[in-house]
Amino acid sequence: MKKTGIFYGSSSGETEYVAKQIQKELGGENKAEVINIVMASQEDLxxxxxxxxxxxxxREARMxxxxxxxQNLLDETDFSGKKIALxxxxxxxxxxxxxxxxxKILYDKVKENSGEIVGAVATDDYRFNKSKAIVNKKFVGLPVDETNEYQKTPQRVKKWCETLKKEFH
Ligand SMILES: Cc1cc2nc3c(=O)[nH]c(=O)nc-3n(C[C@H](O)[C@H](O)[C@H](O)COP(=O)(O)O)c2cc1C
Known part of the structure; x- marks a missing residue:
């Protein structure tokens, strides 16, 4: 598998923590680079x-x-030929x-700019009423709930990364 770029935005550190777990599961620093979106350039993407x-x-549906x-970084990037997981x-x-x-906002931006989304996840393991992030009955990426189900995160990340290793370039 080619090296993966993991870009995240995080207010209190939870998304950053998950990004680092994903990096570890993909094989560490040699296999995946973690980049805070505030530090990212067009070249990085x-x-x-x-x-x-x-x-x-x-606050309901905002990134x-x-x-x-x-978000202009995404608007300006041509994702043709790239595989993107969320x-x-x-x-x-x-x-x-x-x-x-x-x-779903990230999903729409990637699709708009010709990227291929991989890594959809079944909804069965989660309890919620509604989510805009469901397409064809699956989540468009991996949901993680660090507030209520932090104990499930390592296993969820591990399983997801196994599928990415097969789906990525
Ligand atoms: C004011 C507020 C609004 C939130 N709105 C939502 C929401 O609409 N949907 C959701 O799934 N989580 C929502 N959350 C939960 C956060 O997305 C969650 O705590 C997340 O792990 C924070 O990650 P971060 O610290 O990396 O930014 C909200 C949290 C707060 C404090």
Missing amino acids: QKFDNLIFGTSTW QYDWEFY FGTGDQVNYPDNFVDAM
Whole structure:
């Protein structure tokens, strides 16, 4: 597998923590680079054929603030030929009607600019009412709930990374 770029936006560190777990599961620093979106350049996005984007969801369907601030980076990137996987941190108990909604915003931007999304996840393991991040009955990426189900995160990340290792370039 080619080296993966993991880009994240994180307000209180939960998404950053998950990004680092994903890096570890993919084989560490030689296999995956973790980059905070506030530090990212257009060249950083261009240099990887495999990309992972992670965002938390805020106030019903909004991306984490740094992703909103730097969303022009995505608007200006041509994702043709790249494979992109998404993960979203959220809270099923307090925001059951908007669980990990923001993943869908990243999904739409990537699709708009010709990227191929991989790593969809079944909804069975989660309890929520509604999520905008569901397409064809699956989440468009990996949902993680560090508030209520942090104990499930390592296994969820591990399983997801196993599928990415097969799907990525
Ligand atoms: C004010 C507020 C609004 C939130 N809104 C949502 C939401 O609409 N949907 C959701 O799934 N999680 C929501 N969350 C939960 C966060 O997305 C979750 O705690 C996430 O792990 C934070 O990650 P971060 O610290 O990396 O930004 C909200 C949290 C707060 C404090």
